[in-house]
Amino acid sequence: MIDSVSAPQLVCSPRLRRTPFSRRVEAAGVKAYTVYNHMLLPSVFRSVEEDYAHLKSAVQIWDVSCERQIEIAGPDAAKLVQMSTPRDLTRMQDDQCYYIPNVDAAGRLLNDPVLVKLSDDRYWVSIADSDMLFYYRGLATAAALDVSVFEPDVSPLAIQGPSADKLIERVFGEDIVNTRFFRHQRIRVADVDMLIARSGWSLQGGFEIYLDGSKHGESLWDTLFEAGEDLDVRAGCPNSIERIEGGLLSFGSDMTNEHTPYEAGLGKYCQLDAASACLGCDALSSMSAPVRQIRAVEIDGGKPPALTEFWPLHDRSDSIVGRVSSAAYSPDLNKNIAIAMVDRAHWDEGTSLYTRLPDGSRRDVSVRRSFWV
Amino acid sequence: MIDSVSAPQLVCSPRLRRTPFSRRVEAAGVKAYTVYNHMLLPSVFRSVEEDYAHLKSAVQIWDVSCERQIEIAGPDAAKLVQMSTPRDLTRMQDDQCYYIPNVDAAGRLLNDPVLVKLSDDRYWVSIADSDMLFYYRGLATAAALDVSVFEPDVSPLAIQGPSADKLIERVFGEDIVNTRFFRHQRIRVADVDMLIARSGWSLQGGFEIYLDGSKHGESLWDTLFEAGEDLDVRAGCPNSIERIEGGLLSFGSDMTNEHTPYEAGLGKYCQLDAASACLGCDALSSMSAPVRQIRAVEIDGGKPPALTEFWPLHDRSDSIVGRVSSAAYSPDLNKNIAIAMVDRAHWDEGTSLYTRLPDGSRRDVSVRRSFWV
Structure with a gap:
């Protein structure tokens, strides 16, 4: 039995995609999954409470491949991203990550991804649980934008917990550990491209490694576990107790397409004057005093x-x-x-x-x- | 244990939506779910083999609420739907259902829904497992179409199996049983609106009831079970054995956004001249001789x-x-x-x-x- 969760059985098929790390996750004893972006997301290893205590005291490796990337590349890339969000992107630096509420023309939430800027004409939108790829493709096609919109073979692996810095330093060096919050660096280790950001869906500190190339998943996993053995590194996953303590919201549960960013408490990301290219800004301009929150x-x-x-x-x-x-x-x-x-x-x-x-x-x-x- | 499936446990949250029928499905002894359009889809009741034998000999009620409807309404409704599919919609009647491959501008599949025509300016797109709502919203917004695109509170319940006609006749009358294949009728029973189509994701014959209003789910379920007791009516679900025998494809498994309709064996739904308003037609015109199928x-x-x-x-x-x-x-x-x-x-x-x-x-x-x- 799984402590503190109600868990029926899950029938799998290729429609629910496995990840570059699934075999290692299963060898590590995953007890239950959820489904996120048509993909398997580990949800419990020992128990929700044990996973919680360990996350807050040591370091965990999380298979968050389900945070799929939407790559938006081309001369109109910045324009397309700005059409989808009220957050002003004009000052974003090439090594920055931004939390951006995505809204439709009615100002209602479609997703709440992290936007990773690679260059002025190339972005990754690291999504929560909805097919934002479809919205961007719809906009890009009907507006005849000069842009490519596709899902690259990039899978995030999160390193979270108080010992995350130690583990990252051992494997990737001091320079990577000095990455500031919501900034990223791109490195190439043993012929494998990775982007490493100081970010992650916990309040315990850590990094997300955006692995470029599924075939390298298991060797990356093994490298991290070997380097972190004396740090009590374990396989983990987003933890419901820890994320509620810190107020990290879950799109689809805490906020849905019924809600505006203001209702979700995300008003500080709505810069309507600066972000006037956002297609939802007209609607949002009359919604800044929400009736629920x-x-x-x-x-x-x-x-x-x-x-x-x-x-x-x-x-x-x-x-x-x-x-x-x-x-x-x-x-x-x-x-x-x-x-x-x-x-x-x-x-x-x-x-x-x-x-x-x-x-x-x-x-x-x-x-x-x-x-x- | 579940026969013939590999089933880890599934952690649920509101992000994986329950349906108007979930309580009845659980009372009927569902053994496992899958997740489809962010919703719970029952997958096994007794065993895959027992469910299969019963489906081919009696009648089953399937909770297929996960076939979400996208309502497209307004003067540009037909135009928007045609933009998404190479199937010619110009001769579609007001009581017809069409199987329509949805494609993006590159001619690749986005979904393979059943399109339900309600009138010239009102359609339901009854979707497979991807957020097609987002694609339609993106197109409609960027093309400034005069149309509403939203998810109504409509949940399909399928009646499938050789005794489906008998059960439908008892509950809804002979006139409904005479509905032709992929045609529908709209009725109002005890103040509840329903659209009933002769359709469904099995080869055993039957109907799909599009229930308008979640709050009526349990009473509809109970009515059908009471009327069908001597027909050995049972709770069932799409059955992998039966649907493979009949060649019913699963979007996300058998075909994905990598594939064209021609590769999926759906070339007969590509009428490129007539459907020139389809945004994928240019791309598809050079793809009719696929390299894989x-x-x-x-x-x-x-x-x-x-x-x-x-x-x-x-x-x-x-x-x-x-x-x-x-x-x-x-x-x-x-x-x-x-x-x-x-x-x-x-x-x-x-x-x-x-x-x-x-x-x-x-x-x-x-x-x-x-x-x-």
Whole structure:
């Protein structure tokens, strides 16, 4: 049994793609997967709680190949990317990574990728779970842009945890460790091209290695594990407890195509004047005062069950005023932490609400001012 | 254990959406899911073989909510749909369903949906596993089309099997049973809107009910089961053995965005002159003689393992000349049946090839002229 998750069995087929690291992930004892961008994403190794404690104390290697890259290359590359996001890209440097909410013409979220700039006419969009490739192809074709839009054979592998710097220094050298946050360097090691960024979907610090060429996956994996043996390096994966503590949102759960960046708490990435080439800017200009927004909330009582569908949030008169989209018990905080979308009249710090779990039981909920770490 | 499938555990979250029927599916004893369009798709109830035998002898209710609808409505609706497909839509009637390969500007497949025409300015695109909504939104926005593109709250439920007509007649009446193949009728039963088409992803005959309104899911399910008790109605799902026998292709496995409709054996849906508004037609016009194509193949030896990644096809000099993308043992045919993409020099009927299974073992393969049924 998998602790703290509700897990039916998953029937696999080539439609759910394996990764350059899947054989190593399975040898490392992966207990469960989720599916992300039509690809297998490891979700549990020992248990969610054990994986959590280890992530916060040592170093883990995460197969996040499912963060697929969309390569956008050509004279109109910057124009096409800017059409999809309200974040101003005009000052972006060639070694920078930007978190960019993608929006449609109605200002609603389509994805929340990390944009990796390679040069003025070449970008990688490192996507969350939706086929953004299709949106970019649609725009590029109908607008007759001079650009190529394709998925390169590039697979990210994340190194996360307090010992991540040590491990990276041993394998790639001090110069790579000095990479600043959300900056990247490109290196070639033993004839293999890699881009290494200081980034990753945890708050523990670390790097993402964008491996160029699936066939090199297993040797890269083995190199990292050999170099990190005395650091207690383990196979890991994005951890629901750790990412809720830090307020890292999951597209498709915490925010969906129903929501605007403002509702998702991403207003600081909306620079509507500068980013006027964004096709969603007209719509967004009237939406900066949202009627609902992401909030950190705490749930009373014992450890909650796995959240596999939205839990409704009610006010004291039983009206539905939001929904819980992620929840977990945090061993370090010794409380139940959660992410919710809450209506404006009920989102102030300290507001008391309640939710109903799928078994019908009622739990008190209180709204916080911010995430926990 | 699940017979004939390789099934790790699946961690669920709201990002993998449940359906209007999920609670009933679970009460009916679903043993495993796959993920399709970010949604749970039941994959096994008793065993793949038991489900297969029952599908071919009785009647099953399938939760295929994952066949999401993209509604395209407005004066430019027909124009937008035609931009995405080489199939000529000009003669399509208001009660027709068309199987339409969707292609990008390079003529490569993006999806292979069923197009449901509601009126001249309103369509549903009932999609396979990719976010076609994003492609249509991209095209519509950049081309400034007068059209709405959105996902309505419509969830298909399939009734498949030799007793499907009997069950449909009992619940919806004789007039609905007389619906011709790939035609549909719209009805309203007990204040619930439904569109019922004679269609479905099996060769056993039957219908798909497009339920308008998630909240009515469980009562529709219950009505069908009560009416079909003496017909041995059961919960079922698309069955890999049955669909390989009949040559029903799976987008993402048997064909991908690497392939053209001609390579997928869908050349008859490419009417390039008539469908000149298709944005992929220029590219397709030079591709009608493909260098590789879908073939039915037979695999020697005992029952093969679950196919979870492509198996390479080799010729007698060990060169790779294709890949197997779906495979199963057919109890009725008493042989191993499979779908493969095969290079032109090796695709003639009777050609002997071999494949390597993931455990390293070698199996002889022979190419057939057509599918089995």
